[in-house]
Amino acid sequence: MTTLNLLSIFIPELIQQHKDYLHKQNQEIRVTGENRRIWRFPLGESRINATIVASLGEQEQAGGALRSRCTEGGEFWRQAEGHLEEIPLDRLLGKHCEETRLSGTTLIVGPCGFGKSTVIQKIIHDWAAGQLYQEINVIFPFKVQQLNSIDGQTCLNDLVVDFFPHFTNWLQFLWKEPEKILFIFDDLHLLQKTIDLSQPPSGNDDESQSLGPEEFCEISHIVRCLINGQLLTGCSVLGASSPWKLQSLGNAGSHRAVDILGLGADSMKQYFRQHAAAGQPASDVLDYIEEDEALRTMYHNPRFCSVLCSMLKEGSPTPAATTRTMILLTYLTCLLNKCCYEDIIAHHMLLKLGSLAYWGICTKTVVFERANSSIMMEIRGNDGVSYVFIHSILKDFVAALFQSQNTPADQVMKMLTEWYNCADDRFKFILRFFIGLLSANTAKRTWLYQREQHSQSASSVSDWLREKLNSCIQNLESERIQKGLLEILYCLLEFGDAALVADVLARMKTIRFTKCPLKPSDRMALSKALMTVQEIEELDLDACGIGDEGIHQLDQVLHKCTVLSLKSNNLTDGCVETLISALHENAVLSKLDISNDDPHSDHANWLTDKSIPALPQFIHSNSLMKEIKSVCS
Structure with a gap:
């Protein structure tokens, strides 16, 4: 049998063996959940299409409307406006897309967690x-974390065989048709030695010379030559990178770059x-995210959504049953786990990043001159690159x-007071997360290294919360005190000490x-806090704008009230059924006020003849009810 006949038999078998191997390896999506538990979801059932569009540069050239935006709050995302055309997967690779004549290199650019992998x-x-x-014919996928483990120099032949040993002795035949080969490099931003693609190689540069698959060099040079077409000329390359090293992974003119925007609504x-999770209505999770001031900006992040779902599957009955501190800590743990950092390195990186972030918050700085994390991204302006x-x-x-x-530990109460008393809201979330990170519940469930003074600091937090709550109790007439009480409730929920909440609120x-x-x-925070107490002597929510939606959010605590006042709250017939249903369980209610201070105000309750009859029926069924004031009173 001739060599040609042998190749025609064994090469297809080898490629099929390779396909079977990759198919098996890519059937599941793995997510690191709470306590580092690994959750596995079938790819076919779990994957939801993330939006992919042409890069900002290409859209500008085409007159499109993709733009970058940086808000005062520090949010940065790319927003598709109008009717931008999404790029389907079968048109993603530039060389294999009939509508393009670009080189064989395509770069997927997007923040960590947006779905690149x-x-x-x-x-x-x-x-x-x-x-x-x-x-x-063949795809050779590599994760950069794997490449970082390679010491010294290597060559393309050895690199492929090390990860795919079934190709031993067959590469020379595959290399004869480079146009039928695709190399994939995920997480290019994590490559230990930076590769600069932003400038075309010069003729005097050693790195500009073509490289053979048997020639030894640094792994970063192999990646660079494949991307730039200097190694196995004609092959295709697909890379993915977080947008915080785009200066070095810049979109050279011969490359195609696409942006991944995460999940749409x-x-x-x-x-x-x-x-x-089983028994958990999807609507509850959606309401939680959309209504949560701290987390709703992350709904388009697929990794965040998967982490939240995994936490619900681990036993939290509702999203509100866990703290925002644990949700974000689990999310960051998931990202760091993907980067394969050792705990001590990850811990050091987070603290270094936190130092930069805290400086920025103190100085009201949104844009930074340097970056050291993939949770940042670069923006380009007239003055160069910022982050x-x-x-x-x-x-x-x-x-x-x-x-x-x-x-x-002896400075904790002073620090908390300074943040709490700040005239603006810069430290609002820092205050909550600081308290959450020092709680005993978080300490038990985190991999972070705890200081010896952690218990003393936690004790100081507990004393500070009790002191602030007691001061609010004295006078709840002013707007400042009411807002202060609300903030303390948020902090109490992050601290997770239900006994402390119940003791003070009681x-x-x-x-x-x-x-x-x-x-x-x-309203979510108020409802969760009040669920810790047995009875509420008087709950006065006049003119606070809760509306029908607020009645639904508070329905789990309304049955605890002896006196309930809901005047001028934009209530309509749509909430009466929920209100009456919640109050039917109330064995202590003696007064209900749903009237208006001014029936012509924008906040007036608007109950019609459709719902008014239900109120007298409720009175007759409640022997303790002494007074009810409605819009018709």
């Missing part, structure tokens, strides 16, 4: 299953409908982490928020 996994899986890019809803945090809430969190690890005769408009997240 899942897109790559989907491409590999579908190619191996015979569903995508069948004009490609519809995709996010579809994701939670598919992954809600911002992808999510401002992560900036607050790592800043709080830095302070929780570096504030002496001594409050009246809980009043009449001069403090309550946002959806505020």
Whole structure:
């Protein structure tokens, strides 16, 4: 049998063996959940399409409307406006897209957690299953974390055989058709030695010369030559990078770059409908995210959504049953785990990043001159390259982490008071996360290294919370005190000491928020806090704008009230059924007020004849009811 005949038999068998191997390796999505538990989800059932569009540069050239935006709050994201065309996976690779004539290199750019690795996994899986890019004979996927483990020099032949030993003795035949080979490099931003693609190689540069697959050099040079077409000329390369090293991974003219925007609103809803824990309605999770001031900006981050779902599957009955501190700590743990950092290195990186973040918050700095983390991204302006945090809430969190690890125990109460009394809201989330990180519950469930003074600091936090709550009890008439009480409730929930919450709130005769408009997240916090007490003597929520939605959010605590006042709250017929249902369980209610101070105001309750009859029926069924005031009273 001739060599040609042998190749025609064994090469297809070898490629099929390779496909079977990759197909098996890419059937599941792995997510690091709480306590570092690894959750596995089937790729086919778990993956929701993340939006991929042409890069900012290409859109500008085409007159499109993709733009970058940096808000005062530090949020930075790319927003598709109008009707930007999404790029499907079968048109992602420039060389294999009929509409382009670009080189064989495509770079997927997007923040960590936005779905780059899942897109790559989907491409590999579908190619191996015979569903995508069948004009490609072989795909060689590499994670940069694996490449970083290689010491010294190597060559392309050895690199491939080290990871895919079934190709031993066969590479020379594969290399004869480089146009049918695809190399994939995930997480290029993590490559230990930076590769600069922003400038074309010069003729006098040794690195500009073509490289053979048997020639030894640094692994970064192999990656660079493959991307730039100086090694196996004609092959295709797909890379993925977080946007904080785009200066070195810049979109050279011969490369195609695409932006991944994460989940759109519809995709996010579809994701939670598919992954809600057993007995957990997807609507509850969606409401939680959309109404939570701290977390709602992260809904488009697929990794965050998967972490939240994994935490729900681990036993939290609802999203509100866990703290924002634990959610974000678990999310960051998941990102760091993907980077394969040792704990001590990851801990040091977070503290260094937290120091930068805290300085930025103190000085009201949003844009930074340097970056040391993949939770930041670069922006380019007339003055060069600068960096911002992808999510401002992560900036607050790592800043709080830095302070929780570096504030002496005897300075904790002073620090908390300074943040609490700050005239603006800069330290609002730092205050909450700092308290959450020092709680006993977080200390038991975290891999972070705890200081010897942790218990003393936690004790100081407990004393400070009790002191602030007691001061609020004295006078709840002013707007400042009511807002202060609300903030303390948030802090108490992050601290996670239910006994402390119940003890202090039980001594409050009246809980009043009449001069403090309550946002959806505020109502969630109030409801969760009041669930820790047995009875509420008086709950006065006049004119705080809770509306029908607020009645639904508070329905779990309304049955505890002896006196309940809901005047001028934009209530309509739509909430009466929920209100009456909640109050039917109330064995102590003696007074209910749903009237209006001014029936012509914008906050007036609007109850019609449709719902008014239900109120007398409720009175007759409640023997303790002494007084009810409605809009018709």
